[in-house]
Amino acid sequence: MKEIIIKEVNYDEENYAHFGTKFLIGNGYMGVRGSMEEYGAKHMPAVNIAGVYNQASSEKWRESLNAPNPFFIRLKIDGEELSLPNSSDKVVFHEQSLDITKGIHVRKTIFKTAKGNVTVETERFAGMTHFNALALKYSVTADYDCVSSITSGIDGEVWDINGPHFVNFEVEENSVKGICENGVSVMTSAKGVPFGDMIGTKSANEEKTAQNIISFNAKKDAAFGLTKVAFVQTSIDEKISKEPQKPNFLLKYDTLLEEQKQYWKDFWQENFVEIEGDEKAETALNYSIYSLQIIAPRHANALSIPARGLSGQVYKGAVFWDTDMFMLDYFILNDPETAKILLKYRVDGLKGALEKADREGYNGAFYAWESHEDGIEACSKFNVTDIFTGRAVRTYFDDKQVHISSAIVYGIKKYIKLTGDTSILFEGGFDVIVECANFYLSLLTSRVFPKMGEPRKLEILDVVGPDEYHERVNNNAYTNRMAKFVFEFTLEVLDLAKKETKKDSPLLPFPEVLNDLKNGLKKIIPDMIDFAVNDEGVIEQFDGYFDLEDVSVDVVRSRLKDPREYWGGSNGVAYPTQIIKQADVVTMLAMFKDEFEKEIMKANLDYYEPRTEHGSSLSACMYGLLQCFCGMPDTAYPMFLKSAEVDLAAPKKLWAGGIYIGGSHPASWGGAYQMLVYGFAGLKHNKDQKSKGKPNISFDPHLPKHWKSISFHLTIQGKKYKAKITHKKVVFDEVKI
Ligand code: IFM
Numbered sequence: 001m002k003e004i005i006i007k008e009v010n011y012d013e014e015n016y017a018h019f020g021t022k023f024l025i026g027n028g029y030m031g032v033r034g035s036m037e038e039y040g041a042k043h044m045p046a047v048n049i050a051g052v053y054n055q056a057s058s059e060k061w062r063e064s065l066n067a068p069n070p071f072f073i074r075l076k077i078d079g080e081e082l083s084l085p086n087s088s089d090k091v092v093f094h095e096q097s098l099d100i101t102k103g104i105h106v107r108k109t110i111f112k113t114a115k116g117n118v119t120v121e122t123e124r125f126a127g128m129t130h131f132n133a134l135a136l137k138y139s140v141t142a143d144y145d146c147v148s149s150i151t152s153g154i155d156g157e158v159w160d161i162n163g164p165h166f167v168n169f170e171v172e173e174n175s176v177k178g179i180c181e182n183g184v185s186v187m188t189s190a191k192g193v194p195f196g197d198m199i200g201t202k203s204a205n206e207e208k209t210a211q212n213i214i215s216f217n218a219k220k221d222a223a224f225g226l227t228k229v230a231f232v233q234t235s236i237d238e239k240i241s242k243e244p245q246k247p248n249f250l251l252k253y254d255t256l257l258e259e260q261k262q263y264w265k266d267f268w269q270e271n272f273v274e275i276e277g278d279e280k281a282e283t284a285l286n287y288s289i290y291s292l293q294i295i296a297p298r299h300a301n302a303l304s305i306p307a308r309g310l311s312g313q314v315y316k317g318a319v320f321w322d323t324d325m326f327m328l329d330y331f332i333l334n335d336p337e338t339a340k341i342l343l344k345y346r347v348d349g350l351k352g353a354l355e356k357a358d359r360e361g362y363n364g365a366f367y368a369w370e371s372h373e374d375g376i377e378a379c380s381k382f383n384v385t386d387i388f389t390g391r392a393v394r395t396y397f398d399d400k401q402v403h404i405s406s407a408i409v410y411g412i413k414k415y416i417k418l419t420g421d422t423s424i425l426f427e428g429g430f431d432v433i434v435e436c437a438n439f440y441l442s443l444l445t446s447r448v449f450p451k452m453g454e455p456r457k458l459e460i461l462d463v464v465g466p467d468e469y470h471e472r473v474n475n476n477a478y479t480n481r482m483a484k485f486v487f488e489f490t491l492e493v494l495d496l497a498k499k500e501t502k503k504d505s506p507l508l509p510f511p512e513v514l515n516d517l518k519n520g521l522k523k524i525i526p527d528m529i530d531f532a533v534n535d536e537g538v539i540e541q542f543d544g545y546f547d548l549e550d551v552s553v554d555v556v557r558s559r560l561k562d563p564r565e566y567w568g569g570s571n572g573v574a575y576p577t578q579i580i581k582q583a584d585v586v587t588m589l590a591m592f593k594d595e596f597e598k599e600i601m602k603a604n605l606d607y608y609e610p611r612t613e614h615g616s617s618l619s620a621c622m623y624g625l626l627q628c629f630c631g632m633p634d635t636a637y638p639m640f641l642k643s644a645e646v647d648l649a650a651p652k653k654l655w656a657g658g659i660y661i662g663g664s665h666p667a668s669w670g671g672a673y674q675m676l677v678y679g680f681a682g683l684k685h686n687k688d689q690k691s692k693g694k695p696n697i698s699f700d701p702h703l704p705k706h707w708k709s710i711s712f713h714l715t716i717q718g719k720k721y722k723a724k725i726t727h728k729k730v731v732f733d734e735v736k737i
Contacts, residue, residue, distance in 0.1 A: 001268050003101050004283055006648065011094035011109070013085035016043045018651050021311045021664050023098045025105050025124065026294035029131040029241075030067065030232055031310025034096065034105055037073040037122055037138065038083040041159040044660075045069050047134070047188070048310045050295075051303050052234050053317065053372045054180040060162040062378050064306065064317025068176040070190040070230035071136050072155035072209070077118050077148050082111045092117065100290035103128060103264045116144040127256055128263040131299040132231050132245040135256045139195075139225040140218070147199075148216045152192045152226060156208030161313040161660065169208045176210050185235045189247045196224020227253035240300050267293065270720070271334060273676065276708040281637075284644035285676060288669030291647070292330050295666060298337075302344035304371070308663035315663075316378045318370035319345070321404050324411035325587075326618060327670035333677060333714050336419045343415055346408045347428030349375025350435060353405065357439055360399055364438025367404045369397050384566045393569060396471045400464040402443060405436040406482035410591070413489050417685050418697075420717035425493060437490040437517065440483040444524065456527045465542065466587055466618075467580035469568030473542035477531035478588040484528050485592075487521045494518045531585075537603040539585045549577045553613050567615065580608070581615040583622035590625045601630050617646050621671025628679030633702040636679060644672035681710060681725050695719065699730045 008019060016035065020043075023034020028050060035045035047067040055062035075082050082090065093110040107122045119141045127133035140148065154176040156169050166178030166186075177187035192212060194201070199215040216224045231247035238244050271289055275282040295310045297303035304319040305327060323342055331339035346367070352375020353365035360366055368377035381399070382392035412429050416422055425433075444458045460483060465476035494514055532540040540546055556567070556579045567574040568581065583590075586608055589601050605626055614620055624639030646668040654662040677683045682700030695716040703710065709726040713735070724731045 001101065001265075001272050002282075003099065004286055005097050005099045005101075006283075006287060007095065007097040009093075009095045011084060011088055011091050013088060016085075017654050017660065017662050019096060020044050020046070021651075021662060022647055023096055023105055024291070024294065024309070024311050024664060025098070025103060025126045026310050027126040027128050027131050027299075028295060028297045028310075029299050030126060030134075031295060031312075032071065032105075032124070032126055032134065033311060034098065036084045036107070037071050037136075038075070040155070041157050043085075044159045044312070045071070045155075046159050046312050047071075047232060048312050048317070049186060049232065049234060050297055050306075050310055051240050051300065051373060052184065052186065052236055053376075053378075054165045054182065054184055056160075056163050056165050056181075061316050061380060062372060062376075063160075063162045063313040065165055065178075065180075065184070065186055065234075066158040066160060066313070067186045067232045067234075068178055068188040068208075069155040069158060070134060070188045070228065070232075071124060072153040073122075073136075073138050074151040074153075075118075075120065075140060075148070076151075077113060077140075077142060078115070078146050080113065082113070082118060082120070084109065087111055100287055101264060101268055102261050103290070103294070104260065115146070116142060118142045118146075125257070125260050126294070127260065128267075129259040130245065130248070130251065130256065131241075132233060132237075132247075133251065133256060134190075134230040134232065135253050135260075136228040136230075137225070137253060138228070139223050141221060141223045142218055143221060145220050146218050148218050148224065150194075150214045150216070150225065151204070151211055152190075152214060152228060153209050153211040154188050154190050154230070156210075159312075162316075166208075171205050171208065171210050173203055173205070174210065176208065178208075183235065187233050188230055189233075189249075190228055190230035191249050192226040192228045193253070194224075194226045196222060198224070229253055229256065240303060242299060242301055270713050272712075274709070274711040276710070277706055278704075281641060281644065281707075284641060284648060285672055287648060288644050288672050289330070291664060291669050292327060292666060292673075296331065296335065296338045297341055298335075300341055302341060302348045304342050304345035305666055307370075307667065309666045311663040312660075314661055316370055316372070318368075318372055318378045320370060320667075321407035322618065322667035322670075324407040326621070326667035326674070328411045328414060329677075330670050330673045332415050332418050333716070336415070336421065336715060336718075339415055339419070340421075340424060343412060343424050343429065344427065346375075346411070347424075347432055348373075350428065350432050352376050353439075354435060357442075362439055363442040364440070365405055365432065365435035366402065366439050367408055367436075369401050369404055384569065386571075387562050387564045387566070393566070393571070395569060396464050397468065400462060400472060401468070402439075402460070402463050403465065403476075403479045403482050405439050406479075406486050409433050409436050409486045409489055410482070417687075418716060422496065425496070430493060430497060433486070433490050433493050434514070434517065436486050437521065440486050441520070441524070443483065444528070458524060458528045465584050466582055467541065467584040468616075469572060469574040469579070469581045469613075470542065470545075471569055471575075473545075475529055475531065476542045477539050477585050478541075480528065480530055481588050481592060484525060484530065487525050487528075491518060491521055536607070537600045538607045539588075539600075539604055541580065541585050541608075545578065550611075551577050551579070552610065553579055556613075567613065574613070578611050580612050582612065582619035583608070586612075586626050587622045590622050590629065593626070593629045598630050601626055605630065614642075617643070617665040617668040618671065621668060621675055624675045625671075625679045628675060628682070628702055631702055633680055633704045636675065637704045640672055640675045640679075643668045643675065676710065677712070677714070680704070680707075681712075681723065683714075695721070699723065699725060699732065701725045701727075701730060703727055 020033035124136040168179040170177040175189035357366035370379040379398035624636040627636035
């Protein structure tokens, strides 16, 4: 297996936000931004914890928590502090890298002082074998004799977007506990083991920071420094984790390091994707896989992945449809156990979804657009700030983006289909599906009274589709088709539930009300409006879309008075035009590809692509997928690269007005993975194919011209397979691991 190292040389302070994301390490319990050890809150270091939230005050948004930072280190040589960015004028060499094949972040900085060169080298990782553990080695070498001090801290002054969250601190010799007003707490404990010619140590704790100052009498060219092992705990670990962990300082840095290397070696043995003929694509795709793996909540019973992963608090650390529609497939096909953890999060979220539907005046389950624990809706009704007035703008992501519930049902269906495991249905999934069906039933309406003998026309009005720029539209094609899908799948699971013979099944006896639902759905489905189509086969995104001004993305962009303006909503530049934010009709076509002729798919790609801003990282992969389904892999290739490289390439937008919107893009990584397996490899699930001992899947590959072959593993229905696909041949065999 190849070594893949992501690297950046030279120091530029400007890059702190982007590199913090690009060089992220993590283990699903937490993500640690790739910040310099000496950075304070201003430069956004963060140990972002999965699934723990707090609201600092009613004026601020609820968001995920960052733990006190145990990687905080400051260095003095002969009394002079050497740190970034303050000493950047003394930097003669700087390199930051991430070895994704080992899950280790490395940094090397050489400062030139009046007496010579001082080299700082660090190595750090988040324990894949001990989910609450972090480890750091900080090593210094000077090419002259010097007296040095290293201040090693646990910094409680954390970076927050809607904080501060900690109102009280308990600072001990080796730990800092931050406590929120509601009692939720996060504690970081750490112990350093110095090496080199140490003179002594003294404790220098501050109000929010535990610190140790270690002094060294350093000889020319002799390394000195410390290794540090840290543990993070929260007050809700008991609730979330399968096996909550306590700090274990018997664990040594070197032991953890060895375990770390072994974990990743084993992981890549089964998960590395080879793209022969394209190193750039291979690196980007495996970086995407690494990035999904370090945010997978393997430690939890039921937890999901936020839209910005564990790279910080952007989007409130909340879970969106991104997980169910874009990321889930990677886990289903490689790590079904984690996929089930993600689905169980939605089962737990049913409570919040039922409450939200009730609050908004509907039946059933209306899932949170931005979901926190127990399905709490974190999305504000005023989610955007007007750049000119500074005033909050009424947005409709929360109350009108009703397609979220269908994404959850779609996720459950994908899981069952590809794993063959129906257990999720009997662990709450069945209720999720039925309640989502009830929700969409309560959205159906009919504006026209049918003439005698004519069918009703059931519509869904006043929604926001995936293209968020056009708000409050009627009959969004994507939403309508997804609602219908929920009804269709509900019928399937109702049949399955009826057949379920287990005596202890929670679904027995089959309640009469479900029989009513079944009969009702059967009558309703044929009367539902899907979408309107023009003479060229182009599906209208919503009622009246074709009547909007037909101008180019560039013309719309040229109308901005400020580059940070929001394009959407009734005041936005895109609103009166056909310019859309992201794949909408195209997503619908990609999800239901077997229902459409290639000509129709092509006509829609041709129409919508030039009218799409791709303002969301969820867009390119859907266009790319559909292009693959149309047999156009070379057209799809740039979309693939755009998705896989989303956090490797220079970021497009990091700030919207004064708000930081950067961070990582897991949906885009998941989308790139989908493009590889469903798009280029053409993986298909064949519902009715029954062949002894073989999984019911097949491949219809379309590789880009310059690719020689692709090789990858898949887990299908509990068995592991390896596929090698060239332009001419597919080899697909079971592997014993
Ligand atoms: O879920 C997406 C949405 O589709 C577009 N705006 C960003 C969200 C989070 O990624």
